[in-house]
Amino acid sequence: MSVYDHIIEFKNKYPATVAWRLKKHSEVIDGYLNPNEKILYAFCGQKNNDWWDLFTSCVVVLTNTRILIGQKRVVWGSFYNQITPDLYNDMQVYKGLLWGKITIDTLKEKVFISNLSKDSLNEIETHISEYMIEAKKEYKKQK
Numbered sequence: 007m008s009v010y011d012h013i014i015e016f017k018n019k020y021p022a023t024v025a026w027r028l029k030k031h032s033e034v035i036d037g038y039l040n041p042n043e044k045i046l047y048a049f050c051g052q053k054n055n056d057w058w059d060l061f062t063s064c065v066v067v068l069t070n071t072r073i074l075i076g077q078k079r080v081v082w083g084s085f086y087n088q089i090t091p092d093l094y095n096d097m098q099v100y101k102g103l104l105w106g107k108i109t110i111d112t113l114k115e116k117v118f119i120s121n122l123s124k125d126s127l128n129e130i131e132t133h134i135s136e137y138m139i140e141a142k143k144e145y146k147k148q149k
Contacts, residue, residue, distance in 0.1 A: 009035045012048035013065055020123035024060055024105065025050035027078060031065040034076030034084045043069040047133040049126065053077060053085075055118040057105055066119060068137055073110070075117065087117065091141035099131050110134070 007015075010032040017023060025031075028050055039045075046068045053064040053075060064077040064085075073089040089112055098109040106127040107120040122130065 007045065008032070009039075009045060009048055009065065009067055012045055012067070013050050016049045016126070020126040022105070022123035023049075023051060023126060024121035025052065025063040025065075026060075027063055027080075028065065030078035031063060031076050034078050034086055035065055035067050035074050038074060038076070038086055038088075039069070040071070043071055045069055046137060047130075049119075049122070049130055051108075051119040052121040053118065054120055055107070057102065057107075057120055060121065064119070068133055073134070075119075089117065091138060091145050094138050094142070097131065097134060097138075099127050101127055108134075 010029055013028050013032055017028065048065065048067045050063065050065050052059060052062050054062045064075055067074045075087040077085040089110060093112045093114065095111040095113055100107040101124050105121045106124040107118060108122065108130055110117040
C-alpha cells in the first residue's frame with residue numbers, strides 16, 4: 007500500500023479529522039521513503055498547536071525506522087521533517103471537545119499535530135508508543 011492509501015484508510019475511519027490536499031502531502035513523503043522502509047501506520051492532521059489554524063495540513067507516517075512528516079505548499083515547495091528513535095523523548099495527548107492534539111517531544115523541538123478526530127487519539131498513541139518502545143530497546147542494544 008502507498009502512503010496515500012494508508013492516509014485515505016485513516017481519513018475514512020476518522021472523518022472528523024481536519025486535513026486537506028492529502029495526495030500532495032503523501033507525495034512529499036513518497037519522495038523521502040528509503041527502499042528498505044515499510045509503512046507501519048499513517049495519519050493526517052494540522053501541523054500546528056492551534057485548533058483554529060486549518061491551513062497547515064500534513065501527513066505523518068510511521069515506518070520501521072522513523073517518523074516522517076510531510077507538507078506540500080500550495081504554490082511551490084514543501085516541508086519535510088523526520089523523527090528518529092534516538093531523538094524521540096516522549097508524547098502528550100490532549101483530547102478536547104471536538105478534536106484532539108498529539109505533541110511529540112524530541113530532543114530538539116516539540117512537534118504538534120492538531121485537529122485530529124478525538125476518536126483517533128488512542129489508536130495514534132498506541133502505534134507511536136509501541137513502535138518507539140521497541141525501537142529504543144534496539145537503539146540501546148546497538149550502543
